[in-house]
Amino acid sequence: MHLISDFSIWWLIPIVLVAAGITYFHYQNKGWFAEVKPSYQWILRVLRFSSLALIGILLLGLIVQSLNYREEKPVFITLIDNSSSMLNYKDSGSVRKNTTDFLAKLKEKYAERFELVTMTVGTEVGSDIPSFKENSSALELGFEKINVDYYNRNIGGIAFVSDGNYNVGANPSYAAEKISLTPVFTLAVGDTTPKKDHLIRNITVNDIAFLKNDFPVEVDLESFKIGARSVNISIFQNGQKVANQVVQYKNGKRDFQQANFVLNATKPGFQTYTVKLEAIDNEYTLKNNTRTFYIEVIDARSKVLLLAGAPHPDVAALKDVLDANENIEAESLILKDWNKSLDKVNLVIWHEPGINFDQSALDAIQSKKIPLFFVIGPNTSNGVLSKLNLGLAAAAGNQTDDNQAFLNPSFSSFEIDDKVADALMYYPPLKSKFGSLKMNGNAEILLHQRIGQIRKKEPLLFFLQQNDLRSGVLYGEGLWRWKLNDFVRTGTHDAFKDLWSKIFNYLLVKQQGAGLRVEFQKRFTIDEDVIVNASFYNASLEAITKPLIDMKVTAENGKVYRSQFGVFGSSYKLSLGKLKAGKYNWSAKTSYDGKTYTKQGYFVVEDIQIEKSETTANHGVLKQLAKQSNGKFYQLNQYESLLSAIEKREDIANVQYEETAFNDLMDYFSIFLLLFLLLAGEWFLRRYLGSY
Numbered sequence: 001m002h003l004i005s006d007f008s009i010w011w012l013i014p015i016v017l018v019a020a021g022i023t024y025f026h027y028q029n030k031g032w033f034a035e036v037k038p039s040y041q042w043i044l045r046v047l048r049f050s051s052l053a054l055i056g057i058l059l060l061g062l063i064v065q066s067l068n069y070r071e072e073k074p075v076f077i078t079l080i081d082n083s084s085s086m087l088n089y090k091d092s093g094s095v096r097k098n099t100t101d102f103l104a105k106l107k108e109k110y111a112e113r114f115e116l117v118t119m120t121v122g123t124e125v126g127s128d129i130p131s132f133k134e135n136s137s138a139l140e141l142g143f144e145k146i147n148v149d150y151y152n153r154n155i156g157g158i159a160f161v162s163d164g165n166y167n168v169g170a171n172p173s174y175a176a177e178k179i180s181l182t183p184v185f186t187l188a189v190g191d192t193t194p195k196k197d198h199l200i201r202n203i204t205v206n207d208i209a210f211l212k213n214d215f216p217v218e219v220d221l222e223s224f225k226i227g228a229r230s231v232n233i234s235i236f237q238n239g240q241k242v243a244n245q246v247v248q249y250k251n252g253k254r255d256f257q258q259a260n261f262v263l264n265a266t267k268p269g270f271q272t273y274t275v276k277l278e279a280i281d282n283e284y285t286l287k288n289n290t291r292t293f294y295i296e297v298i299d300a301r302s303k304v305l306l307l308a309g310a311p312h313p314d315v316a317a318l319k320d321v322l323d324a325n326e327n328i329e330a331e332s333l334i335l336k337d338w339n340k341s342l343d344k345v346n347l348v349i350w351h352e353p354g355i356n357f358d359q360s361a362l363d364a365i366q367s368k369k370i371p372l373f374f375v376i377g378p379n380t381s382n383g384v385l386s387k388l389n390l391g392l393a394a395a396a397g398n399q400t401d402d403n404q405a406f407l408n409p410s411f412s413s414f415e416i417d418d419k420v421a422d423a424l425m426y427y428p429p430l431k432s433k434f435g436s437l438k439m440n441g442n443a444e445i446l447l448h449q450r451i452g453q454i455r456k457k458e459p460l461l462f463f464l465q466q467n468d469l470r471s472g473v474l475y476g477e478g479l480w481r482w483k484l485n486d487f488v489r490t491g492t493h494d495a496f497k498d499l500w501s502k503i504f505n506y507l508l509v510k511q512q513g514a515g516l517r518v519e520f521q522k523r524f525t526i527d528e529d530v531i532v533n534a535s536f537y538n539a540s541l542e543a544i545t546k547p548l549i550d551m552k553v554t555a556e557n558g559k560v561y562r563s564q565f566g567v568f569g570s571s572y573k574l575s576l577g578k579l580k581a582g583k584y585n586w587s588a589k590t591s592y593d594g595k596t597y598t599k600q601g602y603f604v605v606e607d608i609q610i611e612k613s614e615t616t617a618n619h620g621v622l623k624q625l626a627k628q629s630n631g632k633f634y635q636l637n638q639y640e641s642l643l644s645a646i647e648k649r650e651d652i653a654n655v656q657y658e659e660t661a662f663n664d665l666m667d668y669f670s671i672f673l674l675l676f677l678l679l680a681g682e683w684f685l686r687r688y689l690g691s692y
């Protein structure tokens with residue numbers, strides 16, 4: 001034990017002198033003090049001096065450095081591979097029993113000598129009794145968990161029970177290297193001899209396909225002891241065969257082949273496809289001959305309706321842009337021929353609404369809250385302009401004006417390429433009504449009017465936002481000349497198409513306003529908890545949690561799961577737990593302020609099944625783990641040999657740690673108690689002698 005101080009030890013001399021001086025003068029002129037016995041006088045002086053000196057010493061901030069010795073038992077960890085491939089072999093029937101017996105005898109023999117820990121690893125790391133049901137093998141996670149949780153601990157050894165197969169993450173030997181000076185004893189399960197078998201090793205396919213589009217499917221096949229022969233591989237959808245192919249195995253012992261298919265997405269939603277590999281006589285297992293995959297087919301096409309009071313080349317120019325996008329279905333109609341059907345229409349482009357204007361047509365479009373884009377030329381009068389509810393007013397009269405375009409540099413809703421900006425300077429003028437254009441309210445101006453080099457404040461192309469409905473206006477007709485100008489200058493229509501594609505995409509983006517919103521992933525695995533987030537916004541777009549939101553989930557077999565969202569901060573959250581593999585439909589419903597809000601969709605839970613393909617153990621990994629860590633490799637049924645070997649290991653022993661502690665002298669209770677006894681002793685003795 002040593003004393004450490006920030007001040008010089010010589011400060012003890014003035015502390016002692018000051019304590020002695022105060023003691024001397026305190027009792028020097030006390031009349032009662034002279035009448036007591038000399039022995040009591042000395043006791044009082046010693047008590048007062050000692051307490052004052054001790055207080056002074058404590059004020060120096062002395063630190064006590066002490067050495068402590070602690071002995072730690074070794075930690076012996078049993079890590080068990082909990083994946084379902086552990087039961088794929090001939091010795092599978094004894095795996096559970098041998099594992100249980102090993103743990104029991106390890107506890108019986110070494111419970112007092114070691115700190116025993118049992119962990120499982122498969123999809124994730126756990127501490128439960130192994131079930132051998134997990135659907136993937138991420139073996140490296142087990143060693144990473146040990147390294148983190150027992151860092152700087154005395155890990156005596158690790159017993160690793162596994163077949164050596166891993167299908168997620170890296171080789172576990174890399175993570176085990178980080179646990180230095182710790183032997184890994186591997187207990188192997190399974191047979192390394194390849195069986196007569198062929199299997200679907202992997203399926204490569206995009207998660208998403210677009211309706212009526214083709215999508216590729218790659219199926220990787222692996223064979224063992226099949227010989228040189230051909231086999232059939234088929235793909236089924238809803239029980240119907242949609243593709244078939246013959247694969248030729250060439251190498252008799254082991255071979256890899258790939259079958260490539262091109263399928264067509266014929267229906268929207270999650271579609272289930274099953275790949276089946278032809279069975280072979282005396283094949284070891286048929287479990288790995290079938291795999292299921294899911295494709296989400298999205299109907300991403302938007303429907304755009306072009307209306308015109310009369311035929312016009314502008315309509316043809318815009319329709320060419322729309323037709324070039326395979327995800328847009330465009331239809332052009334003369335207004336008088338339109339039956340006012342708006343089924344699945346996402347955008348309406350109305351050219352010269354002033355020609356044969358129909359108020360009922362406008363009301364029908366606006367009631368559906370469909371975005372509108374108007375091309376307003378000189379044939380649209382002020383009277384019609386006011387009926388469009390755009391807050392626009394033009395000058396009276398029948399005179400016309402020619403206006404070119406220049407780009408608003410502060411427009412930021414979407415990016416305009418340099419080639420488009422350059423093209424705008426060459427585009428010929430559009431024809432519109434003569435005079436200024438007035439707007440009530442704010443507008444996002446993309447293009448301003450220009451006459452030659454004179455730039456005007458009036459807009460030429462702009463967007464308006466009114467009651468959650470986005471509208472656009474081109475104030476002028478004749479944009480077909482822009483397309484022609486493009487081709488004359490560059491030989492292409494690229495700039496024209498790029499400009500109008502971005503304008504239409506901007507208008508087609510759906511605006512989210514007040515009401516119910518649900519965030520739901522489209523894909524889960526059988527090992528994941530299905531978690532859903534939701535939120536509700538009032539008319540002021542404030543997130544509130546007053547409404548109760550009900551959730552209904554329906555499985556393929558018709559089973560219905562009903563639950564209710566819980567409040568999570570300013571939003572909602574719901575956990576449906578782990579679900580069986582298959583397709584599910586969901587619907588969320590709530591009521592607020594007299595209105596009912598619903599959202600619905602679908603999701604899929606996938607069974608990856610990668611563990612079923614393992615029919616051969618990988619003991620090479622287990623031997624590598626044992627060798628690199630100075631451990632040893634055993635078969636699981638040889639666990640008695642491992643228990644005996646542990647007894648002889650000198651490196652699995654208790655470790656004694658020397659710990660240095662630094663404590664402030666003032667923190668010791670004994671010092672406080674001594675000071676209290678000194679002061680209290682003086683006080684009681686003075687009272688006993690009659691002093692006040």
